[in-house]
Amino acid sequence: MGPTVYVINGPNLNLLGSREPDTYGRATLADVEALCREACERHGFGLDFRQSNHEGDLVSWIQEAGASGAVGVVLNAAAYTHTSIALLDAVAAVAVPVIEVHITNVHAREPFRRTSYLSKAAKGVICGFGPLGYALAIAGLAGLQTQGDRS
Template sequence: MHILILHGVNLNMLGKRDPAHYGTVTLEEINARLAALANELDVEISFFQTNHEGEMVERIHLASAGDIDGAVFNAGAWTHYSYAIMDALGILRVPVVEVHMSNIHAREPFRRRSVLAPVCSGSIAGFGVASYLLALRAVAEIAATTRPA
């Protein structure tokens, strides 16, 4: 099983950006924790991060060719307005779990709405790094129960 981990805009700045909401963990540390969990779950993972919306859309298009069984996606601010990414995710025929490290429902009103949620299997928010780990477990479970034998 192959799960794609997608990190969106500004996530390369984790550890430096707004530690009150996101803590001091870096993206590299998150990826290392995800890799350790993937090993425990016996799944292959790959990572992609970009600050460019078109590059994210292109990577999702590439994934639609069938090279993945599921995805974990923290889109950052794109969550709240990127209909281009929503449309690209809608092409995928695999489970996608939306991730937020902070509790978006307890933050500014614009952060409480996700335009991506309608094309995702579910969302996990507010648990810091654990949000990613919970999402990986969830998408692996969903993919295992929905993929053809």
């Protein structure tokens, strides 16, 4: 197994498939994990896939990814995207690229969802592609590694 990609999911993503399926779709978090595992295998990466409803867990995991020399982090911070300076600080503090991912197009939704604290420090942002956005983020990390860009 090659270097590891951390995929970190925030609050309520454990309810994917049953929570507001007209908005978030019917794919479950287990489906998203399988998609990520397949994408990581295609690029020769290991996968560390996690979800928590607790902000501090997400901060600790981002720091862990940075300390471990991970390929990078795919982060769907969910509602914390719009509220968490602590997550912004964690993303800014690590020396690995963090790709912010959202299942929906947050810019086409409620005005408060258009503000992301994380975008200020994230290497890139992917939104609106459903679960496919995770695989796109992993492909992006692979491209960055090929180019030698790990910031």
